[in-house]
Structures are given as structure tokens and as C-alpha cells.
Amino acid sequence: MAKRASIRDIAEAMQVSISTISAVLNGKAAERRISDPLRDKILKYAKQINYQPNMLARGLRTGKSNIVCMLVEDISDPFFAAIAREMEKQMASIGYKIFYSSTENDLDIAQSLIQTYRDRQVDAYIIAPTPGLEKTIESLEAEQLPVVIFDRNLPKIETHNVLIDNLTGTLNATRQLVESGRKNIALVTLDSKQTQMMDRLKGYQDAIKNEKQKPIVLKLNYNRGVDDITPQLKDFFIKNASIDAILFTTNYLTASGLKALKNIGKSIPNDVAVIGYDDNTNFSLYTPTITAVSQPTKEIVVAIKNILQKLLTGKIKGKKETVLLPTTLIQRESS
The missing domain is CATH 1.10.260 (434 Repressor (Amino-terminal Domain))
Structure with missing residues (x-):
């Protein structure tokens, strides 16, 4: 060579x-x-x-790499992929490149990736944190490295956050199902203590309680593929035959649920109304098209960029900044 x-x-x-x-x-x-x-x-x-x-050598001389790293659960997930695409454009507009990696929601993987990026002297960190990452993030901030947390937060530590109002998102989605006459509304979610999933669960629970209906909840383990959870979903739907509406809390749970409903011969929306979470282009291609709670990907990215830009130029000092953005319910044929 x-x-x-x-x-x-x-x-x-x-x-x-x-x-x-x-x-x-x-x-x-x-x-x-x-x-x-x-x-x-x-x-x-x-x-x-x-x-x-030689960018590494230049970084050693200047103390800047003009690189920002972004850690997400799974870069192939449509929500995180959309965030990554927009982030590349937004950070390029202020002279930075983005490196991104998937943590698989695993603490060891996340810590290893952060150490690798530290060794390469990236300038800032954008993180959808795994559980237990608090000490690592505190150590980054102790070194005065810019960090912005998004999608979910870590309540035990104070950080700069860009978050979504997930509670209101599922609250409004559940209300829409109630208003359409549904009496037995189920929630399919993850068995997770992360803040975004807890908020989605609470929004559903609050709406169901307000309407004096009985909650019907299925919690599934994270890291299961579509084929792994389809049998569990089929079993749940068969055992709870009175269900006439289902709210799924992620896009991949929605995809698995649609497959399970088809396998047991349920018609959407005649037998069961469906609302998914994290709208993506696939939802508009299904027959019928799928109603979904949409997160504002561009607004999320712009908010992250704005905070990072202030951190990188020393314009934020003292109190941490949190941005809370609303969701939008996109009405389609499935509900």
C-alpha cells in the first residue's frame, strides 16, 4: 500500500x-x-x-476534531435512522461531522463506545442513554465535554435534554380510541423502566382511568425480533378476545402486532382499531393505513444542534437546559 x-x-x-x-x-x-x-x-x-x-493529528494540535458522536439504541430503527439523517445535515451546517453507533440498549456496549470516542477526542456527545449510564455521563461533563441527552432522560443526574411529551402522546391516542366508541382498549409496550416507556404507559393508564375503563396491558422484553414476539402477541389477543382497540408503544411492536392480528384473522379496523407509535413511511403503505403518534424528528434534531452549538461556543453556563417537544397524532384508516 x-x-x-x-x-x-x-x-x-x-x-x-x-x-x-x-x-x-x-x-x-x-x-x-x-x-x-x-x-x-x-x-x-x-x-x-x-x-x-490527518484528522487525528490535526485534532491533537488544535484540541478540536470537528466530530460529534451520537449513540442510539439501534440505528436501523426508522425513528433513529431519521434522526441520524437529519443530524448529519444540521451538524454539517455548523461545520461538524457525525459519527453514530448502536448500543443495543446495553450498558457495556455504550460504555465501550464512549471510551472509543473519547480516545479519538470527539468534540461532543449526543446520547439516547442506556440504563445505568449516569456515572459515564457525569465523567464526560466533569471533563467539560458537551453532552446532550435525547429520547429518554436519566432522572438521577442533571443533564441537557431534548425530550418528547410521551405521556400526552399516548393520552391523546387513547382518548381518540375512546371517542371512536372503543370499550376494551389494550396497550402493548416494553417491560422497561426507561422514562420514555414509563411515560407512554402512564399516558394510557391516565386516559383509561379517566374513562373508567379496565386497563389491558401486555409488557414484552426488549431485544426480541418480530418472529420472536408474534406468538406471544397472538396468544395475548386470543386470550383477550374482547379487545376492540390496541395502542402499540413502538413502531416495531406495531409491525409485530399487525402480523399477529392478520394470523388470527382479525380485521382492522372492523374488529380491532390500531394506533402505532413513531410514525414512519411504512405505516402509510399498509392496507388499511395505520394511525400513528408521530415524533417531530426535525424539531428534535434542531433543538439538539442549538444546545450543542451553545455548549461548543461556551454560551451555556450554569443551569442545564431541557426542551420538551409535543407529538402529533396522524389519523389514518386503522382507527
């Missing part, structure tokens, strides 16, 4: 100092009073040999 060209190689070939080459390549030729002909000659030669800057 050919040796990677360095600033030293260019300096030797052009017979000028390394500092002159560095100034030109970093756009500081005018500041250093380097002549235009010499600047152009250096840039032409650098392009000719396909010079690529």
Missing part, C-alpha cells in the same frame, strides 16, 4: 518550510502573507498527490 503523503513530504518537494505548507492547507496564506503564486503552486501539488489531512 502506498505511503500516505504528509505535510513534510509536500514541504520537501516544494522546498519550503512545513509551517508555510500548513498555513496554506489550513487557509491561512493571506494571514501569513504567503504570495498567491506560491499558495496556488502548493495547493496544485497537494491535489496532484491526493494529499488527505
Whole structure:
């Protein structure tokens, strides 16, 4: 493999100092009073040999990598994938690149990834935290590294947060099912103590209590594929044959639930009304189309970028900032 060209190689070939080459390549030729002909000659030669800057070395010199890392549960999930796509655009607008990784909601994986990014001196962290990540985040903040938490928070520590009003999201979705005449409304959710899932459960419970209906709840373990949970869902729906509406608290639970309902011959919305969570393009392609609670992905990303930009430029000091954004219920044929 050919040796990677360095600033030293260019300096030797052009017979000028390394500092002159560095100034030109970093756009500081005018500041250093380097002549235009010499600047152009250096840039032409650098392009000719396909010079690529060593970003790690530049980061060591400047103390900045212009890289922000983002950790999410699963980058293939439609919600997190949409966040990642928009985040790339928003961070590029302020001169940063995004590196992202999946934690699989596993503490050990999350801690290992954060250490890897620390070793590479990334400038900031955007994290959808796993349970138990408090000490790691506190250590980042102790080093005065910018951190923004999103999707769910860690109540035991004070952080900058961008969150969704999940409680109102499921409250309104359940009310919509009640208003359409449904009497036996079930919730299919995850067996999770994370704040976003607890809020979605509470919103449903509050609406059901207000309407004096009986709660019907199925909690499933995280990290199960569609095929793994479909039998459990079928069994739950068969044992609770009076169910006439179902609210699912994630998009992948919705997909599994639709498969299970089809397998037992239930018609949507005639037999059972359905509302999903985390709207995505697939929901509008089903027959019938699926009503969903939509999270505002662009607004989430813009809020994260705005906080990070203030942190990176030293414009936030003292009290932590929390942004709470509303959901939208997108009405379609399934309810």
C-alpha cells in the first residue's frame, strides 16, 4: 500500500518550510502573507498527490476534531435512522461531522463506545442513554465535554435534554380510541423502566382511568425480533378476545402486532382499531393505513444542534437546559 503523503513530504518537494505548507492547507496564506503564486503552486501539488489531512493529528494540535458522536439504541430503527439523517445535515451546517453507533440498549456496549470516542477526542456527545449510564455521563461533563441527552432522560443526574411529551402522546391516542366508541382498549409496550416507556404507559393508564375503563396491558422484553414476539402477541389477543382497540408503544411492536392480528384473522379496523407509535413511511403503505403518534424528528434534531452549538461556543453556563417537544397524532384508516 502506498505511503500516505504528509505535510513534510509536500514541504520537501516544494522546498519550503512545513509551517508555510500548513498555513496554506489550513487557509491561512493571506494571514501569513504567503504570495498567491506560491499558495496556488502548493495547493496544485497537494491535489496532484491526493494529499488527505490527518484528522487525528490535526485534532491533537488544535484540541478540536470537528466530530460529534451520537449513540442510539439501534440505528436501523426508522425513528433513529431519521434522526441520524437529519443530524448529519444540521451538524454539517455548523461545520461538524457525525459519527453514530448502536448500543443495543446495553450498558457495556455504550460504555465501550464512549471510551472509543473519547480516545479519538470527539468534540461532543449526543446520547439516547442506556440504563445505568449516569456515572459515564457525569465523567464526560466533569471533563467539560458537551453532552446532550435525547429520547429518554436519566432522572438521577442533571443533564441537557431534548425530550418528547410521551405521556400526552399516548393520552391523546387513547382518548381518540375512546371517542371512536372503543370499550376494551389494550396497550402493548416494553417491560422497561426507561422514562420514555414509563411515560407512554402512564399516558394510557391516565386516559383509561379517566374513562373508567379496565386497563389491558401486555409488557414484552426488549431485544426480541418480530418472529420472536408474534406468538406471544397472538396468544395475548386470543386470550383477550374482547379487545376492540390496541395502542402499540413502538413502531416495531406495531409491525409485530399487525402480523399477529392478520394470523388470527382479525380485521382492522372492523374488529380491532390500531394506533402505532413513531410514525414512519411504512405505516402509510399498509392496507388499511395505520394511525400513528408521530415524533417531530426535525424539531428534535434542531433543538439538539442549538444546545450543542451553545455548549461548543461556551454560551451555556450554569443551569442545564431541557426542551420538551409535543407529538402529533396522524389519523389514518386503522382507527
